[in-house]
Structure formats: C-alpha cells, structure tokens
Amino acid sequence: MVPMIARKLLELVLVIFFVTLIVFFTFRLLPGDPALLKLGQDPTPEAVAAIRAEMGLDRPLLSQYLHWIGDLVRGDFGASSLDGKPVLSLLAEKVPKTLELAVLGTLLSLFIAIPAGVLAAVYRYSWVDRLMRSVSLFGFSVPAYWLAILLMLIFAYKVHLLPAGGYASLAENPWLHLKGLVLPVLTVGIINAAQVFRFLRSGMLDIVNQDYIRTARAKGVSEALVIGKHVARNTLPGLVTVVTLNFSLLLSGMVITEQIFAWPGLGWLMIQSILSRDYEVVQGAVLLSAVFIVVMNLVGDLINAMLDPRIKYN
Amino acid sequence: MNESLLDVNSLTVGYRDGSRPISILNQVTFRIRKGETLGIVGESGCGKSMTSLAVMGLLASPLQVQEGSIRLEETELTGLSAKQMNRYRGKDLAMIFQEPMTSLNPVFTIGSQIEEALAIHLPLSRSEVRKRAIELLQLVGIPSPEKRHGDYPHQLSGGMRQRAMIAIALACEPRLLILDEPTTALDVTIQAQILELLASLKEKSGMSMMFITHDLGVMMKMADRVIVMYGGRIVETAPIAKLYEEPLHPYTQGLWKAIPSADTLNQRLYSIPGTVPDPREETPGCRFAGRCPHARQECLAAVPPLVPMDEDRSVACILYS
Structure with missing residues (x-):
C-alpha cells in the first residue's frame, strides 16, 4: 500500500x-x-x-x-490585486461553502441513484427500468443552468417557498441558510444522480451476466443475496470511481450553479476574479481545484485497492 | 444401480417470439440412474448446455421450460419457485462450468466461496464450516489448503481454479453433479488430472454425473451411457461401448469419423458437411436431413421418433424404423 x-x-x-x-x-x-x-x-x-x-x-x-x-x-499564494487580501484566506473562506454544496449534492445524488439503479438493473427491460431510464435521460441531457433557472422559477417565483439565491451564514441565520441550500443542492444532486444511475444500471447489468453470478445461483444463493452481495460487491469499485470523480469535479467548481444562485463558493470566486483579471486569485483557485481532483482520484484508487484484491499495491 | 435419480421427460425449452413459441430443445427424454455417469455429446448449439441449465433451473430469461417434466427422484423440479429451487441447487444438484477463469467471484476468497455453499445448506457452526472447507480443498488436491483457503481466484492457476470449483460443487455432497465441459478450457495434462480427480471422487461418493462434452475421447473415459444430441433433440442413446463399436445414427457416425487418429495422420480431417440449422426455421422433418449422406425424401416429412433398438439403446432415424 x-x-x-x-x-x-x-x-x-x-x-x-x-x-x-x-x-x-x-x-x-x-x-x-x-x-x-x-x-x-x-x-x-x-x-x-x-x-x-x-x-x-x-x-x-x-x-x-x-x-x-x-x-x-513557501506557502504564499500571493494577494488579491483588488483588495490586497491574501489569496489563501480568500480560498479558505470560499472552499467550505463549495464543500457544503458538493457533499450535500453528492449525498442527494446517491440517495436517488442507488435505489433507482438497483431497481432498474434487477427489473431490467421492465416498465420500471424504462421509466427510470427516461427520467435519467432527462437529468443527463439538461444543462445545469437550465435546470437551475427552472427550479428557481418554480420555487422562488411561482410559489414563494425558497430564496432565488444568496448565501446566509449558518451561524447567524440557520433557517435561511438551509432554505438557500435547497435549490443549488437539488440542481447539483439531480444532474449527478442521472450520471450515477446510468453507470450503476449498466455496471450491474454487466456483472449480472458474469459467469461467477451463475456459479452463485448454482450454489443456491438467494436472489436477494446474489444482488446484494455478489453483484453489489463487484459493482462497488466502479461506483467509487464514478462518485469520487464526480465529487472532485463538484469541488473544483460548480461555476454555473454557484453563479446562478449567487452562492459565494470557489466557482463563484473564479468567475469574479477572472472578470477582474485578479491573476493571483485565479491562479490559486484553479490550482486548488486541480489539487482537489488529483487528491480525490487518489482517494478513489485507495478505496478500490481495498475493495478489489486484483488491484496490486505496486 | 438401476434406480432412477433424474427423470427428464419430453423436455421442451425455448422462448416466445411475439406470440410464436420457438423451441430450441425439443422433446428431450432421458434418465440418469443412481451412481451413473451420463454423457451428453453434440456440437456447439445442439442444446447440451441448455439441457443442463434447465435441470439446474438456471435458464436465463427469456428462455423457459415450455413443456415436459424434470424429476429428481420424487420431486418435480419444473414449476418450482426460485426460492424452492434454491433448496436443491448446491445441495442435491451441483454444477461445474466450462470456464474456471471466470466462474469464481474475483472479490471473494476461495475459502469463503466454498463456505458460502456450506453455510446455505448445512446446519454447521462457523468453525465447522471453515474446517469442512479446508477438508474439501484437500479432497480436490489443492496443496497447502490452509493457505489457499485465503487466496483469491486470481492467485490460482486455471487447473487449481477448476479444482476449487469442484470443491464448491461437492461441498454439500450432491446427488447429481452436472459438468458442462469442465476440462475444455484447460491444458491437456491438467485436463487428464482433473478427469482422474473427478473419476476418483465419483467412486468415493457414489453420486451421479451428467457430463457434457464435445470431446469423444473424454466421453470414452468418463461416461457409462451417452446421449447424442443434434439440433435440440436426442438422436441416439446407448451405453458408451455400444456407441463406440457400432454408432447407428448417421450423425453419430459422422462424429466418430471426425475424430483424428493415427491412421488418418496425412489425410484431410473429416468434418460433417453443412452447419447446425437455425432453431427459428421450422422444418417438419429430421433436422439432420440437410447434412445426412443417407437422406431420403421421407426424412423431410416428419421428425423420426426415438425408437428403442434393444433394452438400453434407442435411435431416432428412419433407417432403423
């Protein structure tokens, strides 16, 4: 290791x-x-x-x-050319906000995609499968900005249930903070759920047809355990790769979602500093994004090395 | 030795193409006696594997049993729910597949895959299960079984993996062991070792075997009685010695002629002309007629029934009716 x-x-x-x-x-x-x-x-x-x-x-x-x-x-990321604030402290202020969206969005996507993917794979080619595939195709096809605006239109404009955007501090106004989270998390969660669903369904269908699944059935293993143990355990490494990759992409910039909902995270910071040619900040933010992607990739590889004995540690 | 273990009667397997039922396996009838090894031969696509999967209840959708019965002693297996069938699979019926490289689950240890079969069917404690798994590894000739118990499939060679598969299949001392081309994917030397192992295991346990192969040499070594299949039907059934001395069905004769031997060293290898017919094409007559050197007009009119020639031999050909 x-x-x-x-x-x-x-x-x-x-x-x-x-x-x-x-x-x-x-x-x-x-x-x-x-x-x-x-x-x-x-x-x-x-x-x-x-x-x-x-x-x-x-x-x-x-x-x-x-x-x-x-x-x-030496650990010096420079300072913003606009207000002279150190880049590092700017990033430290924005990253938790992005992290919050990314974690909740990923959790929501798994919450939707795992049951849906398992159901679609177990009842493959049935109406359940067809329905879920159609819904996922929608989630897969719509751009984030369109979905974000649609959600905003429905929940902020038609029914005045949620704020159209903006960020309230959790410490000062927890209720408003939570309300502000709903729409961006939905946007990110729905779009990611579609991707995870499609992977999970096709991944499980691939595994279900493997010879070793037939061996498990020949042993008298119940259908629930065939799916829940033999199929699931072999689908897991691929799922880990997809989820860590998606998560790292979210961390490194939900540029559009943050921009639309005025959520002052890393993606929002990038746009603002590109517009104002704030070189040092842009450089720091992009660099940090790259680190996130590489580190999450490493985390995914490490988890998979534990899950799949065929992956060698050298 | 004369008591039936498995009775398969008029088994017809197929799928539905819209409203039209398509049969791939047609009116297959045979029995396996206790302690007997029944061989099934035939070329690819003749229905050998499908017959074995039907017995195991492992037909993959959309395939299904359309007609007929499969009886394991007193129990009718067709029509059992998946849950009921799971009581027999792995316990009374076990199966070994062709590809040892892909038939073991890559993420579980060999030991745990043997133990799974034991834990499902037998009321054993954890430590008893483990002890039994190691005994099984020893039984199938895997060296240092204690250590191999914790190995993953990719750490074993093809021959060792097939031995592990055999250990899984034998875990609950099945009454019928189905072997679907168990040595086809192995080197010839390993093949001989595995066949020897299977023969000695059978002798020890007295179980019955259904041995599927297209290798007539392997068949000679393993089988007591053989059924020859063609195009989803049984065309001939006989004890192996009789079948070897005097094959009756033109297809069986063709199979025998196709074995290369020292006499035919410098000649072109014989092959039966033509290919297996598509099961979707409905032909009223004998399915082999198109490739048969003795085919006549009547052959195309109706399927020749399987006619008993003597007490343990039958053939489905117009030449003998």
Missing part, C-alpha cells in the same frame, strides 16, 4: 507542476491588463507604469512565473 501511495503522491506533484504552467501562461494570454483595471478610467502612463512595477508585471514572464512558484513553495 505504501509504495502505491508514494507513487500517487509523486504523480500528484507532477500534475500540479503542469497545472501551474498552464494556469500561469494561459491567463497571461488573456486580453486585459490588471493594472488598468485597478486604476480605473484614463490613468496617466506614469501611474500605470508605477502600478505595473509594483505588481511585478513589468518583469519577463518567466521571472514572474518563477517568482510565483517560489512563493507557492
């Missing part, structure tokens, strides 16, 4: 290195000068030059990059 973790951690470092290159240089290719944005309308060339020097923008790109990496290694 230890060599596997070590190898995965090395991979993580490599991936992060490539991400820093991509993040740094692609944002430098974007049009728009953060110095100009900071100074407002019609600044004097001297003022621009002064602020560019202060932000380090007058140095060669490579030197800027090395400077940034050097700071990163």
Whole structure:
C-alpha cells in the first residue's frame, strides 16, 4: 500500500507542476491588463507604469512565473490585486461553502441513484427500468443552468417557498441558510444522480451476466443475496470511481450553479476574479481545484485497492 | 444401480417470439440412474448446455421450460419457485462450468466461496464450516489448503481454479453433479488430472454425473451411457461401448469419423458437411436431413421418433424404423 501511495503522491506533484504552467501562461494570454483595471478610467502612463512595477508585471514572464512558484513553495499564494487580501484566506473562506454544496449534492445524488439503479438493473427491460431510464435521460441531457433557472422559477417565483439565491451564514441565520441550500443542492444532486444511475444500471447489468453470478445461483444463493452481495460487491469499485470523480469535479467548481444562485463558493470566486483579471486569485483557485481532483482520484484508487484484491499495491 | 435419480421427460425449452413459441430443445427424454455417469455429446448449439441449465433451473430469461417434466427422484423440479429451487441447487444438484477463469467471484476468497455453499445448506457452526472447507480443498488436491483457503481466484492457476470449483460443487455432497465441459478450457495434462480427480471422487461418493462434452475421447473415459444430441433433440442413446463399436445414427457416425487418429495422420480431417440449422426455421422433418449422406425424401416429412433398438439403446432415424 505504501509504495502505491508514494507513487500517487509523486504523480500528484507532477500534475500540479503542469497545472501551474498552464494556469500561469494561459491567463497571461488573456486580453486585459490588471493594472488598468485597478486604476480605473484614463490613468496617466506614469501611474500605470508605477502600478505595473509594483505588481511585478513589468518583469519577463518567466521571472514572474518563477517568482510565483517560489512563493507557492513557501506557502504564499500571493494577494488579491483588488483588495490586497491574501489569496489563501480568500480560498479558505470560499472552499467550505463549495464543500457544503458538493457533499450535500453528492449525498442527494446517491440517495436517488442507488435505489433507482438497483431497481432498474434487477427489473431490467421492465416498465420500471424504462421509466427510470427516461427520467435519467432527462437529468443527463439538461444543462445545469437550465435546470437551475427552472427550479428557481418554480420555487422562488411561482410559489414563494425558497430564496432565488444568496448565501446566509449558518451561524447567524440557520433557517435561511438551509432554505438557500435547497435549490443549488437539488440542481447539483439531480444532474449527478442521472450520471450515477446510468453507470450503476449498466455496471450491474454487466456483472449480472458474469459467469461467477451463475456459479452463485448454482450454489443456491438467494436472489436477494446474489444482488446484494455478489453483484453489489463487484459493482462497488466502479461506483467509487464514478462518485469520487464526480465529487472532485463538484469541488473544483460548480461555476454555473454557484453563479446562478449567487452562492459565494470557489466557482463563484473564479468567475469574479477572472472578470477582474485578479491573476493571483485565479491562479490559486484553479490550482486548488486541480489539487482537489488529483487528491480525490487518489482517494478513489485507495478505496478500490481495498475493495478489489486484483488491484496490486505496486 | 438401476434406480432412477433424474427423470427428464419430453423436455421442451425455448422462448416466445411475439406470440410464436420457438423451441430450441425439443422433446428431450432421458434418465440418469443412481451412481451413473451420463454423457451428453453434440456440437456447439445442439442444446447440451441448455439441457443442463434447465435441470439446474438456471435458464436465463427469456428462455423457459415450455413443456415436459424434470424429476429428481420424487420431486418435480419444473414449476418450482426460485426460492424452492434454491433448496436443491448446491445441495442435491451441483454444477461445474466450462470456464474456471471466470466462474469464481474475483472479490471473494476461495475459502469463503466454498463456505458460502456450506453455510446455505448445512446446519454447521462457523468453525465447522471453515474446517469442512479446508477438508474439501484437500479432497480436490489443492496443496497447502490452509493457505489457499485465503487466496483469491486470481492467485490460482486455471487447473487449481477448476479444482476449487469442484470443491464448491461437492461441498454439500450432491446427488447429481452436472459438468458442462469442465476440462475444455484447460491444458491437456491438467485436463487428464482433473478427469482422474473427478473419476476418483465419483467412486468415493457414489453420486451421479451428467457430463457434457464435445470431446469423444473424454466421453470414452468418463461416461457409462451417452446421449447424442443434434439440433435440440436426442438422436441416439446407448451405453458408451455400444456407441463406440457400432454408432447407428448417421450423425453419430459422422462424429466418430471426425475424430483424428493415427491412421488418418496425412489425410484431410473429416468434418460433417453443412452447419447446425437455425432453431427459428421450422422444418417438419429430421433436422439432420440437410447434412445426412443417407437422406431420403421421407426424412423431410416428419421428425423420426426415438425408437428403442434393444433394452438400453434407442435411435431416432428412419433407417432403423
């Protein structure tokens, strides 16, 4: 197990290195000068030059990059060019909000998809299966922004049950906080449920037709145990991969959902800082997203190594 | 030795194509005596495996028994619910499959897969179950059974996996062991070892066997009596010695001619011309007629019934009726 973790951690470092290159240089290719944005309308060339020097923008790109990496290694993510807040504290403030949505959305998706997927696989090609597949096709096909707006239209505009968006602190206003969570969690949960359902159904159907399931039946194992033990246990590793991957994608930016519901998480922060050319913040946020994906990937691999004896630890 | 263990009568298996029933297995009738090994031969698609799966109650949807009966001594197995059938599967009826590489569950240990069969059917404590599982591993010739008990299937070779499958099947000392091409996927040397093991296990336990193979050499070694199937029907049944000395049905004769031997070393291998007919094409006559060297006009008119030639031999061919 230890060599596997070590190898995965090395991979993580490599991936992060490539991400820093991509993040740094692609944002430098974007049009728009953060110095100009900071100074407002019609600044004097001297003022621009002064602020560019202060932000380090007058140095060669490579030197800027090395400077940034050097700071990163020391744990310094830089500061926002808008208000001078440290990037790290900005991220620390936003991540829990995204985490909350991602965890609840993932739980909701599993809550819907696991029973639905198992039922559809057990009663394959029946009306139950067909109904669930049709519903999942809907969830799979609609874009998040459309579903978000639809939910908002129904629950905030037609029946004034829930807020259309915004974030209230759990400590100060717990009821409003919970009400604000419902629509974004529904949006994320429904769309993810469709994906998990489709995987689970086809994964289980694949396993049900394996020779070893026939062996289990030939032993006299009851149908409930055939599904609940033999099929489930073999479907689990694939499910873990799908769920950890989906979860890492949620963590690394529910850009659209957060934007629509004005939920001030990581995705929302990314959009805001891209619009204001706040390089340091964008870089930090994207880098963190990449770390989330790689780490969740590692977590999924580790869980699967425990679940499937065929996965070797070396 | 003369008492019946399994009586299969007019067994017809198929599926429905819209409102039209399609039969793949037709009017299959045979019996297996206590302590007897019945061989089933025939080429791919003749219904050998389907017959065995029907006996086990393991036909995969949409296949179903359309007609006939399967009796295990006093018990009629057709029409039993899945739950009732589970009392016999693994206990009185056990089955070993062709592919040892894929027939064991990859995420459970060999030991736990044997123990599962024991725990379902026998009133044993956990420690007794474990002890019995290790004994079974020893019985089927797996070295250091204590250690192998905790191994996963991928840690064993093909031959060892098939031995583990045999251990699972024998766990509850079944009355009938069905073997569907149990050595086809193995090397020839391993094949001989497994056949020897099966023969000695049978001798010890006195169980009956239904041995399915397309390898007539294996059949000669294992079977007491053989049924030859073609196109979902039995075309001939006889004790193995009689069948070898004097095959009656033209299809059986063809099968025998197709075995390569030292005499035919430098000749082209014989094969029966043509292919197995599609079960969806309804033909009123003998299904082998299209490939038969002796076919006549009457062959196409009606299916020849299985006619007894002497006390333990029957053949379904117009040449003998």
